[in-house]
Amino acid sequence: MSLSSVMSISLSGMQAQQTRVTAAASNVANALTPAYDRRTTAFSSEASGGVRASVAPSGADTFAGSSNVDLAEEAMALLQSEIAFKANANVWETGADMWDVLMSIKRD
Template sequence: MSISGITNTALSGMRAQTPRIGAIANNVANSSTSGYARLNTSLTSVASGGVQATVSPTASDVDPATELTDLLQAEQSYKANAVVFETGADMWEMLMSIKRD
């Protein structure tokens, strides 16, 4: 895999966490609303590399412990993808430095 492929995959991972965190925030905000359908985020791999998020309502109730766990998981996933992206950017910078010399 190329450096740009690695950074693009990491970027898609970070982008996928945005709707996931939004769904979690929506679930917490509407946890007391009667008839509210909890939003669930599904992550699927994309053929070109990376991941895509799909948010859909479920029939389950909002559980604060589940939402907190999901939020922590989304945060860690975002951070891991950010580290990969930064490493890829550093590798790219090093490669350009070697090429100039």
């Protein structure tokens, strides 16, 4: 696996987490909207490596005059996304540092 592949995979992970955060933010914003069906995020692996996120309505029953959004669940999703994003960002930064070292070796 090449260094650029590793960085591409980490980038896809950060983008997937951004999608998850967007869905969670939408859920929180619409928590009091009657008949709002919370959005769920599903992750799938790509053939070339990395991950893809897709958002869809949950399909669960909504409460009368309210939504089916659980704010505790959304807070947990945001915390999990933060941790996963940071992990992917660390991989990206390490790859960038390695790239810089390789470029300095090549110049010498």
